[in-house]
Amino acid sequence: MLILVAFSEPCMGGLRCKMAVRNIETQSASSSLEEEIAARIAEVERRIYELTQERETLGRLLLKARQSRPGVRDVTRRNSVSRILIEQQIVALLKNRQKPASVAQLFKAARSADPNLKEGTFRSYLHRLFEKGLVQKAGRRGYWIHP
Known part of the structure; x- marks a missing residue:
């Protein structure tokens, strides 16, 4: 009913x-x-x-596709592949710029390699690049250059 x-x-x-x-x-x-x-x-x-x-x-x-890229072939950990791709993106951006890049610009470029990248992780990667001598601090706070 x-x-x-x-x-x-x-x-x-x-x-x-x-x-x-x-x-x-x-x-x-x-x-x-x-x-x-x-x-x-x-x-x-x-x-x-x-x-x-x-x-x-x-x-x-x-x-597997990411590991086939030059520079990441021998990497076995997924986090390492992502880190290497992000570091390459940061260094490439700085190499192609005539003037210093801000942290925000670098973070945006890094996010293109990994959209889920957290800001704290990004800062760790940037510090690793600084320790390796691949990036240098520019005169102004929060700006970076390629040596």
Whole structure:
């Protein structure tokens, strides 16, 4: 038996009427509805599993593609590959500039290599480059140059 129910619910600016159709049937129909919902949930979980597997496969392929670049062939750790790519991006930007680059400009360039890069990690990479002598502090605070 189908029943049409009208009710109002409070909302911002007053009351709002909602129309809803309620399906009141026997207990067996309710259990078949539960089975249908459970089957749909199982299907969604299966698709999530498949998509997760696909994402992991694509991640491995991306890592292999990045490792095929010159300069990162012998790197085995994923974090190291990302770090090397970011460091290369920073050094390349500084080499191509005639004037000092700000930390914000360098961070933006580093983010193009890894969109998930955190600012603290970026600063660690920049400090590593400074210790290696690949970048130098410019006269102004927060600006860097290539030596």
